[in-house]
Amino acid sequence: MTQGPEFPEQPEQPQQPEGQQPPPPYGQPTPPPFPQQGYQQPGQQPGYPPPPQQGYPGMPWGASPQAPYGVHPATGLPYSDKQKLVAGLLQIFIGGFGVGRFYMGDTKTGVWQIVVTVLTCGVGALWGLIDGIIILAGDSAKDANGLPLRP
Template sequence: MPGVPDPMAPYGVDPVTGQPLSDKTKLVAGLLQIFLGGFGVGRFYTGHTKIAVLQIVVTICTLGFGALWGFIDGIIIIANGGTDAEGRVLR
């Protein structure tokens, strides 16, 4: 029914797919990845802890050059969006 909020989607639904939207935003996730991606902060924010830990390990093993992965990942998140750990589309 129009005007009645869906308790399963408190932040609305994606107009294209109809999936519920995440409580996380792609702008915050992307900026965290761009500036702190070597530490996996943007991925921790979205709940992807395995990827975040892997980004930390790669950054340490490559003496900091692995932080480029986080920078590129942040740009991709801002441009294309992504999902949180529960599979919901970032707002």
Template sequence: MSEPPFNPSPYENPGGSPVPPQPPTYTPYPQQSTPSYPGYAQGGYPPQPSPYGAQLSPYQAQGNPYAPQPLAPFGVDPMTGLPYSDKSKLVAGLLQIFLGGLGIGRFYLGNAGIAILQIIVTFITFGFGALWPLIDGIVLLAGHPRDRAGRPLRP
């Protein structure tokens, strides 16, 4: 009798030891042509996705400056475009007017150096130096103050 021809299964190598099945190879996405954007052929760049991965709300897509944004949770100043601080202008001004001799309003804003100077001037002049924090509180309420990071205070 003759032996049947040797026909190894796909899971065995010719030596007879088992070989694990291999996953199929495929490309996950079909090849696509380069998308055409206005100005792309002339050296322009295609629009880039947001680096923060945030989806724009309909209000942000329309350019609403008051819409919440990922990097400006307290809103954006419509005049300058800078994000608002987490500190309030009203709170800072009232603390400075009523407790300014102790520098509380400036401590609230993160300006420890000015707060310590206000305390020293108030105690050296036996209380007459408290005029400086009072005027400073009025300026905080009437002006456009900024916090230690340079962001405008919330109205």
């Protein structure tokens, strides 16, 4: 019998150029090419930038100084300081006098509702009732500045 090496010969590994590290073993994550400087938050993987911050400090989620009440999801316009619920209920209960329209800043329509209610001896108050329902049910109610009423 011939005596041979205890282990079979392994192929030679290619030489790494100076300054480079060999690749990690199979199944291990690859380290980032550069070390991250500064503070690292818990749960954040090293070498990756922190996630972007949403909103502004001290303000509700998603609000900004330009839109303190948030933004309308479909149009992207900032919400008005007026509420849709208040405008609709004022218009339903005191609609003959256009109170909901005055609240929204639409004085022209509010005055017309008063004129129609007076000239029709109160029958025109139906306009205010229907208008209040439309304000509550629709998504197109805007204040005097053209901003959508907040929900």
